[in-house]
Amino acid sequence: MPRWLASWTALAFSALALSACGGTDVATSTAGSSPPQVTTAPPASSTAVAAMPVHRGRHHRRYPHARQAVPILMFHDVASPPAAAAYPELYTPPRVFRAQLQALRRHGYHPITLGRLFSARHGRSSLPAHPIILSFDDGFRGVATAALPALRRYHWPGVLFLLVRHLDQPGRWAMTSSQIRRLLQAGWELDAHGYTEVDLPALGTRRAWHVVHGSREVLRRPFHVPVSFYCYPVGAYDRAVERLVRRAGYLGGVTTRDGYAVAGGNPFTLPRIRVDGSEPPAELISSLRAAKP
Numbered sequence: 622m623p624r625w626l627a628s629w630t631a632l633a634f635s636a637l638a639l640s641a642c643g644g645t646d647v648a649t650s651t652a653g654s655s656p657p658q659v660t661t662a663p664p665a666s667s668t669a670v671a672a673m674p675v676h677r678g679r680h681h682r683r684y685p686h687a688r689q690a691v692p693i694l695m696f697h698d699v700a701s702p703p704a705a706a707a708y709p710e711l712y713t714p715p716r717v718f719r720a721q722l723q724a725l726r727r728h729g730y731h732p733i734t735l736g737r738l739f740s741a742r743h744g745r746s747s748l749p750a751h752p753i754i755l756s757f758d759d760g761f762r763g764v765a766t767a768a769l770p771a772l773r774r775y776h777w778p779g780v781l782f783l784l785v786r787h788l789d790q791p792g793r794w795a796m797t798s799s800q801i802r803r804l805l806q807a808g809w810e811l812d813a814h815g816y817t818e819v820d821l822p823a824l825g826t827r828r829a830w831h832v833v834h835g836s837r838e839v840l841r842r843p844f845h846v847p848v849s850f851y852c853y854p855v856g857a858y859d860r861a862v863e864r865l866v867r868r869a870g871y872l873g874g875v876t877t878r879d880g881y882a883v884a885g886g887n888p889f890t891l892p893r894i895r896v897d898g899s900e901p902p903a904e905l906i907s908s909l910r911a912a913k914p
Contacts, residue, residue: 684747690881690914691738693754693893698794699771700763702898710898715767717899722771724902725753732777734810735850739872742884753909754882756780756875756893758814758852760787765800773807782814782852782875785836801844812850813837813871820857821865829862834869850874863889881914 702712713721725732731749738754740746755772757764760783772779781804787795805811813836815821821829837848849872853862856877866874866889873888880892894912896905 684741686748686750687741688884690883691752692881692909693756693891695893695895696757697759698761698763699767712898714899719771720902721905724906726775728906734778735780736810754780756782758782759784760796762794762796765796769804778808780810780812782812784814785816785839811844811846811848813840813848814852815854818854820855821862822857822859830865833865837869880912883914
């Protein structure tokens with residue numbers, strides 16, 4: 622692990638340990654309670670990506686597809702599952718993945734990034750007729766070795782939600798910094814997924830803040846990208862955690878709830894459609910059609 626990453630990670634986890642006894646329990650917050658009081662204020666850099674103003678009327682008439690519902694697919698690793706895999710459904714074999722992409726192309730889908738969706742929703746850019754977002758959770762090496770070349774064939778981007786603890790680890794399963802830079806050069810988007818898979822609502826406010834805010838800062842520094850969206854670890858969130866994500870400077874967040882991202886919906890609780898294991902292409906297309914609002 623690079624020295625800068627080790628230092629950032631050690632600092633963040635030291636903060637987690639120090640605050641373990643004193644944090645306010647986020648999970649006990651309710652919709653009618655006061656906003657959580659975060660004792661550690663974010664540095665100015667975390668608010669550099671501010672929410673764009675909403676432009677209505679003529680802007681959306683100019684971009685007729687900007688308000689359409691958009692499916693966000695959720696993948697994990699693009700590789701064959703190991704024999705002892707605890708969750709084999711998280712692995713999509715490369716040949717199946719390539720067949721799924723071919724099916725999406727045949728049915729007229731055009732992958733985009735979350736950044737482009739956000740821009741279009743705010744009247745600043747257009748969307749293709751049938752947009753779709755291909756997101757990949759955690760940061761498994763198969764995303765770089767199998768998903769990247771498969772998507773590059775069609776000049777399509779993906780969205781990587783990276784766990785910091787998956788970066789530059791020894792072994793053959795995690796992604797390296799150089800691989801992530803190749804994704805970015807190919808037009809991919811890098812976003813945050815925290816440090817590890819933790820249940821944020823079960824943490825105290827200060828501990829949850831360091832996970833949400835710290836993981837964004839540690840990715841922005843070496844890769845020089847905004848890191849504007851957040852993927853809730855293990856899909857767990859509540860109103861208080863959502864407020865922390867907003868405070869950290871993110872523009873939105875994705876969940877594990879099933880469905881399409883609809884215009885006018887909460888950008889911090891975007892649903893997705895899970896792609897399980899070796900799901901046949903025809904079944905994937907059926908799932909997309911069934912979930913469409």
